[in-house]
Amino acid sequence: xxxxxxxxxxxxxxxxxxxxxxxxxxxxxxxxxxxxxxxxxxxxxxxxxxxxxxxxxxxxxxxxxxxxxxxxxxxxxxxxxxxxxxxxxxxxxxxxxxxxxxxxxxxxxxxxxxxxxxxxxxxxxxxxxxxxxxxxxxxxxxxxxxxxxxxxxxxxxxxxxxxxxxxxxxxxxxxxxxxxxxxxxxxxxxxxxxxxxxxxxxxxxxxxxxxxxxxxxxxxxxxxxxxxxxxxxxxxxxxxxxxxxxxxxxxxxxxxxxxxxxxxxxxxxxxxxxxxxxxxxxxxxxxxxxxxxxxxxxxxxxxxxxxxxxxxxxxxxxxxxxxxxxxxxxxxxxxxxxxxxxxxxxxxxxxxxxxxxxxxxxxxxxxxxxx
Amino acid sequence: xxxxxxxxxxxxxxxxxxxxxxxxxxxxxxxxxxxxxxxxxxxxxxxxxxxxxxxxxxxxxxxxxxxxxxxxxxxxxxxxxxxxxxxxxxxxxxxxxxxxxxxxxxxxxxxx
Numbered sequence: 001x002x003x004x005x006x007x008x009x010x011x012x013x014x015x016x017x018x019x020x021x022x023x024x025x026x027x028x029x030x031x032x033x034x035x036x037x038x039x040x041x042x043x044x045x046x047x048x049x050x051x052x053x054x055x056x057x058x059x060x061x062x063x064x065x066x067x068x069x070x071x072x073x074x075x076x077x078x079x080x081x082x083x084x085x086x087x088x089x090x091x092x093x094x095x096x097x098x099x100x101x102x103x104x105x106x107x108x109x110x111x112x113x114x115x116x117x118x119x120x121x122x123x124x125x126x127x128x129x130x131x132x133x134x135x136x137x138x139x140x141x142x143x144x145x146x147x148x149x150x151x152x153x154x155x156x157x158x159x160x161x162x163x164x165x166x167x168x169x170x171x172x173x174x175x176x177x178x179x180x181x182x183x184x185x186x187x188x189x190x191x192x193x194x195x196x197x198x199x200x201x202x203x204x205x206x207x208x209x210x211x212x213x214x215x216x217x218x219x220x221x222x223x224x225x226x227x228x229x230x231x232x233x234x235x236x237x238x239x240x241x242x243x244x245x246x247x248x249x250x251x252x253x254x255x256x257x258x259x260x261x262x263x264x265x266x267x268x269x270x271x272x273x274x275x276x277x278x279x280x281x282x283x284x285x286x287x288x289x290x291x292x293x294x295x296x297x298x299x300x301x302x303x304x305x306x307x308x309x310x311x312x313x314x315x316x317x318x319x320x321x322x323x324x325x326x327x328x329x330x331x332x333x334x335x336x337x338x339x340x341x342x343x344x345x346x347x348x349x350x351x352x353x354x355x356x357x358x359x360x361x362x363x364x365x366x367x368x369x370x371x
Numbered sequence: 372x373x374x375x376x377x378x379x380x381x382x383x384x385x386x387x388x389x390x391x392x393x394x395x396x397x398x399x400x401x402x403x404x405x406x407x408x409x410x411x412x413x414x415x416x417x418x419x420x421x422x423x424x425x426x427x428x429x430x431x432x433x434x435x436x437x438x439x440x441x442x443x444x445x446x447x448x449x450x451x452x453x454x455x456x457x458x459x460x461x462x463x464x465x466x467x468x469x470x471x472x473x474x475x476x477x478x479x480x481x482x483x
Contacts, residue, residue, distance in 0.1 A: 159435035193434035284386030286436030292391020
């Protein structure tokens with residue numbers, strides 16, 4: 001390890017070189033095995049020389065390693081007002097990110113629907129977190145919300161790459177062309193992956209991964225409900241309504257109220273009895289151990305708790321889930337630990353034994369996580 | 372450069388992603404017009420999919436990222452390689468884009 005750090009520290013002569021000598025496996029080893037001083041020193045060196053992209057990649061790797069204070073290193077932006085930027089990847093791949101800057105904060109509308117939709121969706125998400133929970137952006141400290149549109153050719157996905165949002169155009173074979181930037185719950189879902197990264201840091205595998213997915217669905221749905229001013233009984237509790245092509249035979253990607261009913265063959269369970277025990281291997285069929293499958297269980301728990309409490313779901317129920325995500329979970333937390341954490345949050349926020357805590361307990365019982 | 376006329380079948384499996392669906396796309400050379408068979412060979416060769424899979428250090432997956440498996444059946448042999456969005460070479464990305472664009476491909480979408 002000392003040798004690796006030495007190499008990192010002394011071979012970073014130019015930004016170009018730096019990109020190539022900080023491969024992912026090295027950053028992983030540094031993050032796992034290096035001392036706090038080693039991690040801090042390597043970050044400091046790289047921060048002054050690495051390219052924008054390499055820097056973001058490093059931050060992703062190291063931001064959650066204990067003992068490293070990225071704010072003290074001057075790597076995190078100062079807390080400022082909302083700050084968005086949208087880039088056009090122009091159909092390139094990972095090596096082409098972020099692409100060409102086409103709309104910066106405060107710029108006039110661009111002549112590109114995807115650009116404007118990504119810009120507005122980032123705003124809806126920023127506004128929701130700021131007004132509902134006082135959170136200043138994804139990291140809580142005004143992090144710029146960067147969106148990269150037109151990724152790949154007819155690319156059927158949108159994802160959070162650890163530092164920015166990446167949107168494909170949709171091929172018309174799975175996602176309707178142009179749809180991926182249209183749904184603000186999907187944009188809220190992706191940006192919430194960033195919130196999780198900066199807070200609970202839930203591992204993206206099996207139960208912690210399904211919780212990671214569920215928190216993104218919960219707050220993604222709340223971004224939509226908040227922007228529409230909906231109460232729990234007015235909300236559709238769907239994720240990504242209208243994005244799939246009609247041939248898939250469905251109304252949305254997921255249903256939080258009735259998991260397993262969003263489209264023909266929707267595999268999501270609504271109860272622990274139907275939990276899908278998929279392996280966490282590199283087979284793309286297994287979805288990192290079913291992270292998008294088993295999220296149906298905690299999704300329904302939130303829906304049940306929120307509807308039992310009533311009113312606006314971003315109120316008491318949302319506050320309980322928000323405090324749980326940002327203060328009470330660890331990277332390896334499972335469903336049971338998350339359930340107990342929500343009970344503690346409910347007691348902390350609204351008093352022990354109150355109706356909120358009871359509603360939350362009943363919800364987790366109904367999905368079979370608590371008995 | 373000419374390409375041998377042996378049959379090639381390509382199967383691309385994409386999983387995970389925002390939707391969590393598994394999508395399998397297959398394209399066989401015997402369904403293609405002759406000039407496109409040459410193009411398929413050229414793209415498969417260029418993507419380095421015919422040899423043994425090089426060992427790759429897979430970085431941790433990003434949330435909602437796609438995973439890829441590409442299988443090439445040719446000349447009585449089968450080669451399979453897996454990638455993440457981050458390790459997918461541009462040459463393989465181009466090959467997948469081309470397969471998606473060919474009307475002869477067959478596709479199924481399945482839950483995991």
